Amino acid sequence: MNRRALIAALFGAATLLICAGAALAQPVPFAPPAGPPDPFALPQVSLSMGGEGGDWVGVLRILALLTVMTLAPGILLTMTSFTRIVIVFSFLRQALGTQQSPPNQVLVALALFLSVFIMSPVWSKVHTESIQPYVAGTISQDVALDRALAPVRSFMFQHTRQKDLALFIKTSGDDRPRTRRDVGTMQLIPAFVLSELKTAFQMGFMLYIPFLVLDMVVASILMAMGMMMLPPILISLPFKVMLFVLVDGWNLLVGSLVQSFA
Secondary structure (H helix, E strand, O other), rough: OHHHHHHHHHHHHHHHHHHHHHHHHHHOOOOOOOOOOOOOOOOOOOOOOOOOOOOOOHHHHHHHHHHHHHHHHHHHHHOOOHHHHHHHHHHHHHOOOOOOOOOHHHHHHHHHHHHHEEEEHHHHHHHHHHHHHHHOOOOOHHHHHHHHHHHHHHHHOOOOOOHHHHHHHHHHOOOOOHHHHHEEEEHHHHHHHHHEEEHHHHHHHHHHOOOOOOOHHHHHHHHHOOOOOOOOOHHHHHHHHHHHHHHHHHHHHHHHHHHHOO
């Protein structure tokens, strides 16, 4: 019996070994090695809007708000007093010959705050007559836009030359307007910028005259002394700075700029 049991056990073990070898001998499908994740792969983002048709009115309002925020620097440069002020400051620095003093950041910041000060009455009217009623829901968006443009157009008309305005009206091919309401805003804005550039250059020329005279006097003195190789700007710079400080130039210049918009 022991002998038969031993033979049966050996036979069973042999059968198991054969089945295991057959299983290991079957081909395994090839799988490529997993590489590192793609660093440029973008996550999938799906946007959905509530409701059946979606709140398209809200989306369009947000898009309009983002567009206005994008155009805000252009609006600041073309529809306010910023253009005239920053150009006059640039002429002043060139007339003094101080190169980068005051730096551009200081001049632009000063021009920005002066523009806010000068335009504050206009923006107060826009806030009172347009923004507050629109937020309260008493007027529509079109009416709010018309009321907001009215004080700004009045400011631009006040500082726009008739010759510059006629140039753009004639170029556009429109008929001669009878009243200011007939003038388009897209014609008024470039005419206003052109007038501001001309006024700024006129003020810059008036700033140049005293410093130019001082440069000529210093150059004549140096030539009479035989110091022709010495740059006159090097000698006249301290005198120009001293002259500008003694006459309180910044006060006079800023006061003249503010009064020019009165």
